[in-house]
Amino acid sequence: MLEIRNLQVRLEDEGKEILKGVDLTVEPGRVHAIMGPNGSGKSTLSYVLSGRDGYEVTGGTAVLDGHDLLEMEPEERAAAGLFLAFQYPVEIPGVGNMTFLRTALNAQRKARGEAEISAGDFLKLVREKARALKIDAEMLKRPVNVGFSGGEKKRNEILQMAVLEPSMCILDETDSGLDVDAMRLVADGVNALRSEGRGFLVITHYQRLLDHIRPDVVHIMADGRIVKTGGPELALEVEQNGYADILAEVR
Amino acid sequence: MAAPLRKDDAREAATEARIAALGRPGGGFTAPARTDALARLTAMGLPTRRDEYWRWTDPAAFNAPEPAGGAALRVDKPIFEGRDKVRLVFVDGVFDAAASDNPALAGVEIERLAVADRADIHWAKALYGVLEAEGQAPVARPFAALNTAAATDGLLIRVTGRAAKPLHISYRQGSERSDAVLHHVVRLEPGAELTVLETGTAGARSNLVMEVDLGEGARFHHLRPQGRALDRAMITHLFARVAEGALLKSFTLTANGKLTRNEAVIRIVGDGAVAHVAGAALGDGADGPFLHDDTIFVTHAGVGCESRQVFKKVLKHGARGIFQGKILVRPGAQKTDGYQISQSLLLDDDSQFLAKPELEIYADDVKCSHGSTTGAIDETALFYLRSRGVPRAEATALLVLSFVADAIAEIEDADLASDIVARIEDWLALRQG
Numbered sequence: 001m002l003e004i005r006n007l008q009v010r011l012e013d014e015g016k017e018i019l020k021g022v023d024l025t026v027e028p029g030r031v032h033a034i035m036g037p038n039g040s041g042k043s044t045l046s047y048v049l050s051g052r053d054g055y056e057v058t059g060g061t062a063v064l065d066g067h068d069l070l071e072m073e074p075e076e077r078a079a080a081g082l083f084l085a086f087q088y089p090v091e092i093p094g095v096g097n098m099t100f101l102r103t104a105l106n107a108q109r110k111a112r113g114e115a116e117i118s119a120g121d122f123l124k125l126v127r128e129k130a131r132a133l134k135i136d137a138e139m140l141k142r143p144v145n146v147g148f149s150g151g152e153k154k155r156n157e158i159l160q161m162a163v164l165e166p167s168m169c170i171l172d173e174t175d176s177g178l179d180v181d182a183m184r185l186v187a188d189g190v191n192a193l194r195s196e197g198r199g200f201l202v203i204t205h206y207q208r209l210l211d212h213i214r215p216d217v218v219h220i221m222a223d224g225r226i227v228k229t230g231g232p233e234l235a236l237e238v239e240q241n242g243y244a245d246i247l248a249e250v251r
Numbered sequence: 252m253a254a255p256l257r258k259d260d261a262r263e264a265a266t267e268a269r270i271a272a273l274g275r276p277g278g279g280f281t282a283p284a285r286t287d288a289l290a291r292l293t294a295m296g297l298p299t300r301r302d303e304y305w306r307w308t309d310p311a312a313f314n315a316p317e318p319a320g321g322a323a324l325r326v327d328k329p330i331f332e333g334r335d336k337v338r339l340v341f342v343d344g345v346f347d348a349a350a351s352d353n354p355a356l357a358g359v360e361i362e363r364l365a366v367a368d369r370a371d372i373h374w375a376k377a378l379y380g381v382l383e384a385e386g387q388a389p390v391a392r393p394f395a396a397l398n399t400a401a402a403t404d405g406l407l408i409r410v411t412g413r414a415a416k417p418l419h420i421s422y423r424q425g426s427e428r429s430d431a432v433l434h435h436v437v438r439l440e441p442g443a444e445l446t447v448l449e450t451g452t453a454g455a456r457s458n459l460v461m462e463v464d465l466g467e468g469a470r471f472h473h474l475r476p477q478g479r480a481l482d483r484a485m486i487t488h489l490f491a492r493v494a495e496g497a498l499l500k501s502f503t504l505t506a507n508g509k510l511t512r513n514e515a516v517i518r519i520v521g522d523g524a525v526a527h528v529a530g531a532a533l534g535d536g537a538d539g540p541f542l543h544d545d546t547i548f549v550t551h552a553g554v555g556c557e558s559r560q561v562f563k564k565v566l567k568h569g570a571r572g573i574f575q576g577k578i579l580v581r582p583g584a585q586k587t588d589g590y591q592i593s594q595s596l597l598l599d600d601d602s603q604f605l606a607k608p609e610l611e612i613y614a615d616d617v618k619c620s621h622g623s624t625t626g627a628i629d630e631t632a633l634f635y636l637r638s639r640g641v642p643r644a645e646a647t648a649l650l651v652l653s654f655v656a657d658a659i660a661e662i663e664d665a666d667l668a669s670d671i672v673a674r675i676e677d678w679l680a681l682r683q684g
């Protein structure tokens with residue numbers, strides 16, 4: 001369970017306040033969606049939760065399954081079960097996708113006191129997950145995200161998620177830049193991972209993704225706060241009318 | 252003829268003292284070349300930091316008549332161990348027959364310089380000290396002349412066919428005060444192929460020269476993971492002459508070592524030839540002083556030739572990296588494709604990388620480019636890796652591998668390349684346990 005209480009964050013450099021008291025609880029087995037205008041702080045929330053440098057937490061808490069996230073290194077948060085599918089996945093030339101995945105998986109296992117996965121089991125695991133996402137062997141051999149199309153990068157994020165099996169998945173605009181078929185693949189990938197113990201926080205601008213990944217709860221974020229929370233119908237309302245009505249209503 | 256260095260009394264005295272302390276080995280076919288080299292060394296004198304070519308690397312350790320000395324590595328894990336090869340071993344510059352393989356390789360004649368030099372006539376006479384002498388212009392290389400004059404041993408390798416396996420020159424350091432001066436001559440007849448592996452610490456101080464003459468269409472691969480003894484001082488020169496359609500690829504890995512200067516002087520004299528020189532250097536000043544200097548000079552005198560220089564340095568805790576690289580395109584060397592990149596990754600603020608890339612072009616239809624960069628670890632990539640659970644140190648190590656990947660890519664043989672990568676991982680302590 002992810003519990004965020006009154007989280008306040010500003011930029012370390014400029015001192016600009018970005019998150020102004022975010023409250024949000026994602027229960028295991030549930031899918032929450034966050035929508036909201038550009039610049040409202042959605043990505044910032046995902047970065048702060050996963051421990052990126054450059055942000056100063058000035059108040060509030062974020063707890064994952066009893067772990068105080070804000071006190072942990074990014075790698076510790078990952079080992080504790082947090083996963084962020086990046087809005088802009090990073091290219092790492094010269095490091096093979098497989099090496100990267102195996103290093104990550106084994107590092108997490110080690111941190112949890114588990115044995116390393118054998119080379120054979122690892123290969124089997126990745127092949128199986130990759131097949132479902134239509135990621136071919138050639139792509140697995142290439143350096144991390146180098147020369148991948150936008151859609152391939154997003155599918156690669158979901159592959160990492162499938163291999164690492166986190167308990168809390170944050171997807172930051174994983175649907176942007178995807179064609180209709182790729183969107184389906186990604187949604188199927190996410191749906192395949194839905195389980196009782198796993199929570200999802202899906203950041204998106206479009207109803208379309210939510211047609212495939214049916215959220216339990218939809219939040220609207222504006223100017224660094226969650227301003228409205230509702231069911232799937234809230235996403236439809238945004239799709240039809242934009243944010244103006246909702247923002248006017250909460251003011 | 253080499254441009255003499257600036258005349259002064261101190262230089263003359265230093266040069267005299269250095270020459271006086273040198274042995275005078277070899278009385279056979281190399282005698283005229285040695286006499287000539289000694290005269291050239293006397294005329295040009297030893298370098299000082301006031302000389303342009305040595306302004307970033309202090310030559311004092313090479314100038315001193317006696318080596319400063321330094322501890323050998325207690326355990327130096329061998330590299331290329333699982334690969335099929337013919338290994339010849341030099342310990343402190345002295346050939347070790349007992350530790351060496353039988354030097355039999357089809358299509359390859361292998362002799363020791365010290366043995367062959369008893370004769371007055373030898374195929375290597377046309378090359379010994381000759382490529383070195385030609386490489387003295389336009390820049391003086393005093394330590395190469397010194398080597399030609401005073402080399403105690405080395406290998407004379409003549410290749411007439413395609414060698415079925417690599418020739419491995421394995422250096423070992425036994426003594427804390429050894430001063431190794433070795434000189435190899437390699438001649439590939441037209442169409443011949445050979446891979447030479449050169450590994451290890453040759454001595455507390457070492458001066459190594461390799462002269463390589465490639466006939467038409469010959470293919471020569473050179474892989475050189477240098478010795479990892481922390482205190483060693485090492486200067487090497489690779490002189491190569493590359494004929495029409497021939498290919499030369501040389502890659503050097505330097506991890507540790509107080510002082511390393513690797514000079515490569517490549518002359519492409521035939522049309523349609525290819526010469527690549529690449530290297531990766533890894534230095535951590537916390538282990539002891541580290542200075543690594545790549546000084547490269549590639550001359551294009553043929554039409555339609557390609558050259559590449561790809562050098563990467565990873566530096567931390569006050570380690571220093573130097574790159575001086577030049578591409579010279581002679582008149583008439585049209586359709587030249589010359590490329591040069593030197594890059595450093597500074598893992599902290601203490602370390603330093605100095606680069607002097609140069610192009611000098613006298614032909615109008617050429618494509619030449621050079622670039623040099625200095626950078627730190629990419630924080631975005633670091634965060635990406637850490638967000639996947641990879642701890643900071645391991646993530647940094649992966650990004651170092653990422654950084655050197657372009658240089659590694661210059662190694663054609665995948666198995667040998669993976670041995671080199673393993674050694675880098677070893678340095679990065681990725682392989683512990």
Ligand SMILES: Nc1ncnc2c1ncn2[C@@H]1O[C@H](COP(=O)(O)OP(=O)(O)OP(=O)(O)O)[C@@H](O)[C@H]1O
Binds near residue numbers: 036037038042045054
């Ligand atoms: N490192 C930074 N430097 C400067 N401004 C930043 C930085 N990070 C975030 N911001 C600012 O903080 C605000 C929130 O940005 P954030 O990326 O979280 O928005 P978002 O809701 O994800 O927007 P989008 O829908 O466009 O992805 C924006 O005004 C943005 O410009």
Ligand SMILES: [Mg+2]
Binds near residue numbers: 042043044087
């Ligand atoms: Mg965003």
